[in-house]
Amino acid sequence: MTTHAPIQLFDPVSSTYTYLMFDESTRDAIIIDPVDTQLARDLAALKQYGLRLKYVVETHAHADHITSSATLIEHTGAIAATPMFCNVLPAAIQLKDGDVLTFGDEKIEALHTSGHTAGSMSFVWHEHVFTGDTLLIGGCGRTDFQSGSAEALYDSITLILFKLPDNTTVWPGHDYKGQTSSTIGIERKTNPRLNNEHGERRSKESFVELMHALNLPKPRLIDQAVPANMILGLHHDAGANDMTTYAIAPAVSYAGDISPELAHQWMLTGTAVLVDIRSNAERAWVGFIVDAVGIEWKVWPGMVANANFEVELKAAVPAGSKVMMLCRSGVRSIPASERAQSLGYTAYNILEGFEGDPDGEAHRGQKGGWRYRGLPWRQN
Numbered sequence: 001m002t003t004h005a006p007i008q009l010f011d012p013v014s015s016t017y018t019y020l021m022f023d024e025s026t027r028d029a030i031i032i033d034p035v036d037t038q039l040a041r042d043l044a045a046l047k048q049y050g051l052r053l054k055y056v057v058e059t060h061a062h063a064d065h066i067t068s069s070a071t072l073i074e075h076t077g078a079i080a081a082t083p084m085f086c087n088v089l090p091a092a093i094q095l096k097d098g099d100v101l102t103f104g105d106e107k108i109e110a111l112h113t114s115g116h117t118a119g120s121m122s123f124v125w126h127e128h129v130f131t132g133d134t135l136l137i138g139g140c141g142r143t144d145f146q147s148g149s150a151e152a153l154y155d156s157i158t159l160i161l162f163k164l165p166d167n168t169t170v171w172p173g174h175d176y177k178g179q180t181s182s183t184i185g186i187e188r189k190t191n192p193r194l195n196n197e198h199g200e201r202r203s204k205e206s207f208v209e210l211m212h213a214l215n216l217p218k219p220r221l222i223d224q225a226v227p228a229n230m231i232l233g234l235h236h237d238a239g240a241n242d243m244t245t246y247a248i249a250p251a252v253s254y255a256g257d258i259s260p261e262l263a264h265q266w267m268l269t270g271t272a273v274l275v276d277i278r279s280n281a282e283r284a285w286v287g288f289i290v291d292a293v294g295i296e297w298k299v300w301p302g303m304v305a306n307a308n309f310e311v312e313l314k315a316a317v318p319a320g321s322k323v324m325m326l327c328r329s330g331v332r333s334i335p336a337s338e339r340a341q342s343l344g345y346t347a348y349n350i351l352e353g354f355e356g357d358p359d360g361e362a363h364r365g366q367k368g369g370w371r372y373r374g375l376p377w378r379q380n
Contacts, residue, residue, distance in 0.1 A: 006128060006171060007045065008180060011035040014065035014221075015174045018042065019130055022051050023104025030055045030103050031078075032123065032130050033173055036068040036233050043075060053078040054103045055093075059132025059173055060120040061086045061229040063146065063222040070232040070265070079269050080232055083112070086119030089248065090232050090262060092269035095121060113160055115153020116141030122161060124168075129184070132173040135161050137182045140193045141173075143211050145218075146226065150211035154194075154204045162188045232265070254337035254347045255322075260370040263324045263350045267291065272322035272346075275313070277336045278354065279303070282328065286355065287371065287379045289326070293317060297327065297336045309336075310343060322346045326370065329353040 007020040014035060020042070022029035029051040034042055046053055053076040056069045060083060069080050070090070081093035081101060093101075097112035108125040116133040120141070123130045133141030135157055143150045166185030189199070193210065196202055202210070219225070228234070249257040258266075266272040276289060277297035288294070295312045298305060306312075317323055323345045325333035330353040340347035354377075356369025371377055 005169075006125070006130075007049075008171065009038065009041065009045065011038050011065065013037065015176050016062075016065050017171065017173060017175065017180075019171060020045055020049075020051075021103075021106065021108070021125060022049065023106045026104035027051050028054045028104035028106070030057060030101065030106075030108060031072065032057045033059055033062070033132065034068040034072055036066040036071065039068045039071055039075075042068065042072065046076070052076070055101050056080050057101070057108075057123065058082045058086070058088065058091075058229070059122065059130065059134075060117045061088060061146065061226055062133075063219045063226050064174075065221065066225050066228045067233040070234045073232070073265075073268050077268075082232075083110070083119040083121040085112070085114070086117065086230075088230055088232060090234070090265040090269075092266070092271040097121075111160055113156035115143055115149055115151075115156045116146075118147035118149070118152075120156075124164070127165070127167060128169045128171060129161065129164055130171045130173075131161065135170060135187060135191075136172045137170065137175055137177075137179045137187070138191055138193075140191070142214060142216055144214070144216065145222070150208040151204060153211070154207045157194060158201075234261075234265070248348070249351075251337075251349065254334075254341040254349060256348055257351050258324065258348045259351055260368070260373050260375055263326070263348070263370075264375045266322070266324065272324050272348065273317050274324045274326060274350075275317070275336075275340075276326050276354075277332060278327055284380055287377050289354075289370065289375075289377050292326070297332050309339070313340060313343065313345075317345070319344055320346075322348070324348045324350050326350045327353045328355050329369070 009018040016035050018034050019032040027050050056072050056078050080091040081095055082088040082091040084094040084096050095110045099110045101108050108123050111122045113122045113134040114120055120134050143153050164184045168184040170182040245259040245261045267274050274292040276292040276294045279296050293316045296306045323340050325336040327333040330351050333349045337347040337349040352369040354370045356372050
């Protein structure tokens with residue numbers, strides 16, 4: 001059983017709290033709601049306590065700051081976990097209500113507490129609850145954007161969070177008055193958003209009326225932060241928030257088409273195995289991707305079908321895994337994805353392949369590809 005409180009870190013610009021917890025014996029750690037401008041601070045904290053970051057967790061897609069999730073993943077090899085209904089597609093784990101994340105001997109449980117946004121979650125760890133923007137100290141999150149709902153927020157607070165034991169410590173996502181924590185018992189009795197001036201619980205109708213009358217200004221960074229946070233903070237410079245590179249295009253005979261960028265993120269987070277189906281000669285001539293599994297789809301001489309493809313795939317990748325097929329330009333990877341899907345894998349085709357479409361002739365390729373988009377690769 002844990003004997004330490006979470007490490008609470010604060011960003012003064014956005015008034016955001018970031019939380020770091022860890023297992024005493026294994027030093028496996030989890031971080032909740034990191035901020036991009038505080039990356040150096042968070043990496044220093046991990047080093048100070050001798051921690052191995054296992055999960056980067058978001059309570060929702062934030063509108064007031066940009067997350068450092070993707071950068072933390074690149075630095076530490078951690079896995080991103082985000083609420084399923086927030087639709088943050090690059091995250092390896094899409095959390096559902098009741099899901100549990102394990103780090104060492106520690107466990108943290110996800111609670112779907114919608115209202116501030118449709119996908120918002122809170123997280124329970126021992127006698128602590130991390131409430132994001134759902135429940136604040138003496139307040140609650142706003143509900144006037146990102147599919148917010150005052151009705152849903154009232155239910156999330158009164159029917160889910162307020163059912164936790166009175167002594168549960170509340171760790172909010174923000175505070176603007178220097179307060180650091182509260183308890184469920186205190187918030188249940190005194191929170192003015194949920195109780196009237198007589199200390200009586202507001203009706204849902206009264207709460208909704210109050211929330212609709214707030215007339216709060218639009219968050220200053222919302223137009224930059226929300227698109228960036230939908231892709232784990234990967235792009236947040238002007239003109240770089242192209243969501244299409246992180247979307248999945250459904251296919252009929254396999255799981256779907258994905259971009260090289262999304263494939264790279266899935267590699268980093270361990271979501272899927274990249275299978276490079278180019279011939280051994282192609283990889284030797286042009287270059288290869290570190291950590292990709294090399295299985296030829298066609299072999300020399302004559303570039304004929306590899307009769308051992310099925311055997312080699314099953315030997316290299318556990319049954320039922322997600323796989324991503326990569327060829328030169330995104331053509332051979334289509335039938336390879338179909339074959340892998342038929343073998344019980346969840347198979348994705350990587351559009352543009354390794355080299356894209358340098359000659360303008362590739363059926364599915366475009367000028368770009370893994371190599372020319374600046375993703376990591378090596379020459380022999």
